[in-house]
Amino acid sequence: MRVRLELRHLSAAAVRIATFNINGVKARLPRLLEWLEETRPAVACLQEIKSQDDGFPAKALQAIGYHAIWHGQKGFNGVAILADGAVPREVRRGLPGDPDDAQARYLEAEVNGVRVASIYLPNGNPQPGPKFEYKLAWFARLRVHAASLWAEEVPVVLAGDFNVVPTDADIWAADALAEDALTQPESRDAWARLLGDGWTDAVATLHPRGGVWTFWDYQAGAWPRDHGFRIDHLLLSPECADRLCAGGVDKGHRGRERASDHAPVWIEMTG
Numbered sequence: 001m002r003v004r005l006e007l008r009h010l011s012a013a014a015v016r017i018a019t020f021n022i023n024g025v026k027a028r029l030p031r032l033l034e035w036l037e038e039t040r041p042a043v044a045c046l047q048e049i050k051s052q053d054d055g056f057p058a059k060a061l062q063a064i065g066y067h068a069i070w071h072g073q074k075g076f077n078g079v080a081i082l083a084d085g086a087v088p089r090e091v092r093r094g095l096p097g098d099p100d101d102a103q104a105r106y107l108e109a110e111v112n113g114v115r116v117a118s119i120y121l122p123n124g125n126p127q128p129g130p131k132f133e134y135k136l137a138w139f140a141r142l143r144v145h146a147a148s149l150w151a152e153e154v155p156v157v158l159a160g161d162f163n164v165v166p167t168d169a170d171i172w173a174a175d176a177l178a179e180d181a182l183t184q185p186e187s188r189d190a191w192a193r194l195l196g197d198g199w200t201d202a203v204a205t206l207h208p209r210g211g212v213w214t215f216w217d218y219q220a221g222a223w224p225r226d227h228g229f230r231i232d233h234l235l236l237s238p239e240c241a242d243r244l245c246a247g248g249v250d251k252g253h254r255g256r257e258r259a260s261d262h263a264p265v266w267i268e269m270t271g
Contacts, residue, residue, distance in 0.1 A: 017269070019266075025080070031253065039264070046118060051078055052073070072104055077120060079107045090108070106118070121138060150199075157234055159235075166230070170204075198238065202241075203233065203234065213230055214262055245269060
Protein backbone atom coordinates (compact mmCIF):
# COMPACT_ATOMS: atom_id res chain seq x y z
CA MET A 1 0.00 0.00 0.00
CA ARG A 2 2.83 2.41 0.82
CA VAL A 3 4.33 2.01 -2.65
CA ARG A 4 0.98 2.75 -4.29
CA LEU A 5 0.45 5.87 -2.15
CA GLU A 6 3.92 7.15 -2.96
CA LEU A 7 3.30 6.56 -6.67
CA ARG A 8 0.06 8.53 -6.53
CA HIS A 9 1.87 11.36 -4.71
CA LEU A 10 4.61 11.50 -7.31
CA SER A 11 2.07 11.62 -10.12
CA ALA A 12 -0.35 14.03 -8.45
CA ALA A 13 0.13 16.61 -11.19
CA ALA A 14 -0.30 14.06 -13.97
CA VAL A 15 -3.24 13.59 -16.31
CA ARG A 16 -5.17 10.36 -15.78
CA ILE A 17 -6.82 8.66 -18.76
CA ALA A 18 -8.79 5.46 -18.25
CA THR A 19 -10.79 2.86 -20.13
CA PHE A 20 -13.66 0.80 -18.75
CA ASN A 21 -15.87 -1.77 -20.46
CA ILE A 22 -18.91 -1.01 -18.36
CA ASN A 23 -21.09 -3.88 -19.71
CA GLY A 24 -24.29 -1.83 -19.70
CA VAL A 25 -24.08 1.81 -18.65
CA LYS A 26 -27.60 1.96 -17.21
CA ALA A 27 -27.36 -1.36 -15.38
CA ARG A 28 -23.94 -0.42 -13.91
CA LEU A 29 -24.53 3.31 -13.42
CA PRO A 30 -24.08 3.23 -9.60
CA ARG A 31 -20.75 1.42 -10.04
CA LEU A 32 -19.66 3.83 -12.78
CA LEU A 33 -20.44 6.90 -10.68
CA GLU A 34 -18.61 5.37 -7.69
CA TRP A 35 -15.52 4.72 -9.75
CA LEU A 36 -15.49 8.18 -11.32
CA GLU A 37 -15.88 9.95 -8.00
CA GLU A 38 -13.30 7.76 -6.23
CA THR A 39 -10.57 7.90 -8.90
CA ARG A 40 -11.45 11.07 -10.86
CA PRO A 41 -9.83 10.36 -14.26
CA ALA A 42 -9.53 13.42 -16.50
CA VAL A 43 -10.79 11.29 -19.39
CA ALA A 44 -12.69 8.00 -19.26
CA CYS A 45 -13.44 5.87 -22.30
CA LEU A 46 -16.37 3.47 -21.98
CA GLN A 47 -17.26 0.43 -24.05
CA GLU A 48 -20.33 -1.81 -24.25
CA ILE A 49 -22.63 0.95 -23.04
CA LYS A 50 -25.51 -1.08 -24.54
CA SER A 51 -27.72 1.97 -24.85
CA GLN A 52 -29.34 3.89 -27.65
CA ASP A 53 -28.23 7.50 -27.89
CA ASP A 54 -31.36 8.90 -26.25
CA GLY A 55 -31.01 6.57 -23.26
CA PHE A 56 -27.47 7.51 -22.28
CA PRO A 57 -27.36 8.86 -18.66
CA ALA A 58 -25.67 12.17 -19.48
CA LYS A 59 -27.42 14.12 -16.72
CA ALA A 60 -26.23 11.75 -14.00
CA LEU A 61 -22.66 12.18 -15.23
CA GLN A 62 -22.99 15.95 -15.48
CA ALA A 63 -24.16 16.02 -11.87
CA ILE A 64 -20.71 14.84 -10.77
CA GLY A 65 -18.83 17.08 -13.20
CA TYR A 66 -18.38 14.88 -16.28
CA HIS A 67 -19.31 15.90 -19.81
CA ALA A 68 -19.77 13.14 -22.36
CA ILE A 69 -20.15 12.24 -25.98
CA TRP A 70 -21.39 8.80 -26.99
CA HIS A 71 -22.11 6.54 -29.94
CA GLY A 72 -24.89 4.20 -28.90
CA GLN A 73 -26.61 1.12 -30.23
CA LYS A 74 -29.67 -0.70 -28.94
CA GLY A 75 -28.90 -3.65 -26.72
CA PHE A 76 -25.20 -4.14 -27.41
CA ASN A 77 -21.92 -2.44 -28.39
CA GLY A 78 -21.72 1.34 -27.92
CA VAL A 79 -18.83 3.57 -26.84
CA ALA A 80 -18.48 6.86 -24.98
CA ILE A 81 -15.86 9.40 -23.93
CA LEU A 82 -16.22 11.30 -20.65
CA ALA A 83 -14.19 14.32 -19.54
CA ASP A 84 -13.92 15.84 -16.08
CA GLY A 85 -14.81 19.53 -16.27
CA ALA A 86 -14.30 19.73 -20.04
CA VAL A 87 -16.42 19.06 -23.09
CA PRO A 88 -14.92 16.44 -25.44
CA ARG A 89 -14.73 17.76 -28.99
CA GLU A 90 -15.92 14.99 -31.26
CA VAL A 91 -13.57 14.26 -34.16
CA ARG A 92 -14.88 11.00 -35.59
CA ARG A 93 -17.87 8.71 -35.04
CA GLY A 94 -17.34 5.24 -36.46
CA LEU A 95 -14.21 3.63 -37.85
CA PRO A 96 -13.54 4.52 -41.50
CA GLY A 97 -12.99 1.95 -44.21
CA ASP A 98 -16.38 0.24 -44.45
CA PRO A 99 -19.42 2.45 -45.11
CA ASP A 100 -21.74 -0.53 -44.51
CA ASP A 101 -20.51 -1.16 -40.97
CA ALA A 102 -23.29 0.10 -38.66
CA GLN A 103 -21.93 -1.27 -35.38
CA ALA A 104 -21.15 1.37 -32.74
CA ARG A 105 -17.57 0.50 -31.88
CA TYR A 106 -15.43 3.61 -32.38
CA LEU A 107 -15.55 7.20 -31.11
CA GLU A 108 -12.76 9.76 -31.30
CA ALA A 109 -12.48 13.13 -29.58
CA GLU A 110 -10.02 15.80 -28.51
CA VAL A 111 -9.81 16.63 -24.82
CA ASN A 112 -7.39 19.27 -23.56
CA GLY A 113 -5.01 18.80 -26.47
CA VAL A 114 -4.99 14.99 -26.46
CA ARG A 115 -6.73 12.93 -29.15
CA VAL A 116 -8.54 10.04 -27.48
CA ALA A 117 -10.34 7.11 -29.12
CA SER A 118 -12.74 4.77 -27.34
CA ILE A 119 -12.55 1.38 -29.05
CA TYR A 120 -14.65 -1.76 -28.75
CA LEU A 121 -13.02 -4.21 -31.14
CA PRO A 122 -15.17 -7.19 -32.23
CA ASN A 123 -14.93 -10.35 -30.14
CA GLY A 124 -14.73 -12.67 -33.14
CA ASN A 125 -16.31 -15.80 -31.68
CA PRO A 126 -17.11 -18.35 -32.82
CA GLN A 127 -14.05 -18.89 -34.91
CA PRO A 128 -13.48 -19.69 -37.67
CA GLY A 129 -16.40 -18.01 -39.35
CA PRO A 130 -17.90 -14.67 -40.39
CA LYS A 131 -17.55 -13.08 -36.95
CA PHE A 132 -13.85 -13.85 -36.83
CA GLU A 133 -13.40 -12.53 -40.36
CA TYR A 134 -15.18 -9.32 -39.31
CA LYS A 135 -12.86 -9.02 -36.31
CA LEU A 136 -9.74 -9.28 -38.45
CA ALA A 137 -11.11 -6.88 -41.08
CA TRP A 138 -11.98 -4.38 -38.32
CA PHE A 139 -8.48 -4.76 -36.89
CA ALA A 140 -7.00 -4.01 -40.33
CA ARG A 141 -9.18 -0.90 -40.69
CA LEU A 142 -8.10 0.26 -37.24
CA ARG A 143 -4.45 -0.09 -38.20
CA VAL A 144 -4.97 2.06 -41.30
CA HIS A 145 -6.76 4.76 -39.34
CA ALA A 146 -4.21 4.61 -36.52
CA ALA A 147 -1.47 5.25 -39.09
CA SER A 148 -3.29 8.39 -40.21
CA LEU A 149 -3.42 9.60 -36.61
CA TRP A 150 0.25 8.81 -36.19
CA ALA A 151 1.06 10.93 -39.23
CA GLU A 152 -0.56 13.97 -37.58
CA GLU A 153 2.16 13.89 -34.89
CA VAL A 154 -0.25 14.80 -32.10
CA PRO A 155 -0.71 13.16 -28.67
CA VAL A 156 -3.00 10.16 -29.20
CA VAL A 157 -4.38 7.52 -26.84
CA LEU A 158 -6.21 4.52 -28.34
CA ALA A 159 -8.13 3.12 -25.37
CA GLY A 160 -10.60 0.33 -25.04
CA ASP A 161 -11.53 -3.32 -25.13
CA PHE A 162 -9.46 -4.70 -27.99
CA ASN A 163 -10.65 -8.29 -27.42
CA VAL A 164 -7.16 -9.68 -27.84
CA VAL A 165 -4.93 -11.34 -25.23
CA PRO A 166 -1.52 -10.23 -26.54
CA THR A 167 0.68 -12.99 -25.07
CA ASP A 168 0.53 -16.02 -22.80
CA ALA A 169 1.75 -13.75 -19.98
CA ASP A 170 -1.57 -11.89 -20.25
CA ILE A 171 -3.78 -14.80 -19.18
CA TRP A 172 -3.98 -16.89 -16.03
CA ALA A 173 -3.31 -20.13 -17.95
CA ALA A 174 -1.81 -20.25 -21.43
CA ASP A 175 -4.19 -22.94 -22.67
CA ALA A 176 -7.34 -21.54 -21.02
CA LEU A 177 -8.62 -19.94 -24.24
CA ALA A 178 -6.81 -22.08 -26.77
CA GLU A 179 -9.78 -22.15 -29.18
CA ASP A 180 -11.03 -18.64 -28.47
CA ALA A 181 -10.82 -15.79 -30.98
CA LEU A 182 -9.05 -13.65 -28.35
CA THR A 183 -5.89 -15.77 -28.46
CA GLN A 184 -5.73 -16.96 -32.07
CA PRO A 185 -2.46 -16.34 -33.93
CA GLU A 186 -4.27 -14.05 -36.39
CA SER A 187 -5.58 -11.87 -33.55
CA ARG A 188 -2.21 -11.67 -31.87
CA ASP A 189 -0.52 -10.95 -35.16
CA ALA A 190 -2.91 -8.04 -35.82
CA TRP A 191 -2.06 -6.66 -32.38
CA ALA A 192 1.66 -7.10 -32.98
CA ARG A 193 1.39 -5.23 -36.26
CA LEU A 194 -0.15 -2.26 -34.44
CA LEU A 195 2.71 -2.25 -31.96
CA GLY A 196 5.14 -2.66 -34.83
CA ASP A 197 3.83 0.60 -36.27
CA GLY A 198 5.22 2.31 -33.18
CA TRP A 199 2.33 2.36 -30.70
CA THR A 200 3.23 1.76 -27.04
CA ASP A 201 1.24 -0.73 -24.98
CA ALA A 202 1.19 1.32 -21.77
CA VAL A 203 0.33 -1.42 -19.27
CA ALA A 204 2.81 -3.90 -20.74
CA THR A 205 5.51 -1.22 -20.62
CA LEU A 206 4.84 -0.58 -16.95
CA HIS A 207 4.31 -4.26 -16.03
CA PRO A 208 6.65 -6.19 -18.36
CA ARG A 209 6.34 -9.47 -16.43
CA GLY A 210 2.63 -9.73 -17.19
CA GLY A 211 0.17 -11.18 -14.72
CA VAL A 212 -2.10 -8.14 -15.00
CA TRP A 213 -5.75 -8.97 -15.66
CA THR A 214 -8.58 -6.66 -16.76
CA PHE A 215 -11.40 -9.20 -17.28
CA TRP A 216 -12.83 -12.03 -15.17
CA ASP A 217 -15.75 -14.03 -16.54
CA TYR A 218 -18.96 -14.26 -14.53
CA GLN A 219 -18.87 -18.05 -14.99
CA ALA A 220 -16.88 -20.87 -13.36
CA GLY A 221 -15.74 -18.84 -10.35
CA ALA A 222 -13.27 -16.86 -12.43
CA TRP A 223 -13.27 -13.81 -10.16
CA PRO A 224 -12.72 -15.49 -6.75
CA ARG A 225 -10.10 -17.77 -8.30
CA ASP A 226 -8.42 -14.83 -10.07
CA HIS A 227 -8.71 -16.60 -13.42
CA GLY A 228 -8.51 -13.48 -15.57
CA PHE A 229 -6.81 -12.08 -18.61
CA ARG A 230 -5.86 -8.75 -20.16
CA ILE A 231 -7.93 -7.50 -23.09
CA ASP A 232 -8.43 -3.83 -22.17
CA HIS A 233 -5.54 -1.71 -23.40
CA LEU A 234 -4.24 1.82 -23.84
CA LEU A 235 -1.98 2.39 -26.85
CA LEU A 236 0.07 5.57 -26.90
CA SER A 237 1.61 7.61 -29.69
CA PRO A 238 5.21 8.74 -29.07
CA GLU A 239 3.97 12.14 -27.93
CA CYS A 240 2.06 10.40 -25.10
CA ALA A 241 4.50 7.55 -24.46
CA ASP A 242 7.20 10.06 -23.56
CA ARG A 243 4.90 11.41 -20.83
CA LEU A 244 3.82 8.05 -19.35
CA CYS A 245 4.55 7.94 -15.61
CA ALA A 246 2.11 5.45 -14.04
CA GLY A 247 -0.65 3.00 -14.80
CA GLY A 248 -2.59 0.02 -13.57
CA VAL A 249 -5.94 -1.65 -13.03
CA ASP A 250 -8.60 -0.66 -10.49
CA LYS A 251 -9.09 -4.34 -9.73
CA GLY A 252 -11.17 -3.89 -6.60
CA HIS A 253 -14.06 -2.46 -8.60
CA ARG A 254 -14.57 -5.87 -10.24
CA GLY A 255 -15.46 -7.34 -6.86
CA ARG A 256 -18.29 -4.95 -6.04
CA GLU A 257 -21.97 -5.80 -6.18
CA ARG A 258 -23.41 -5.98 -9.71
CA ALA A 259 -20.05 -5.05 -11.18
CA SER A 260 -18.96 -5.25 -14.79
CA ASP A 261 -16.93 -8.32 -15.71
CA HIS A 262 -14.12 -5.89 -16.64
CA ALA A 263 -12.11 -3.65 -14.31
CA PRO A 264 -11.09 -0.08 -15.20
CA VAL A 265 -7.60 0.36 -16.62
CA TRP A 266 -5.75 3.67 -16.31
CA ILE A 267 -2.57 5.52 -17.10
CA GLU A 268 -1.10 8.79 -15.93
CA MET A 269 0.91 11.14 -18.10
CA THR A 270 2.92 14.13 -16.96
CA GLY A 271 1.24 17.44 -17.73
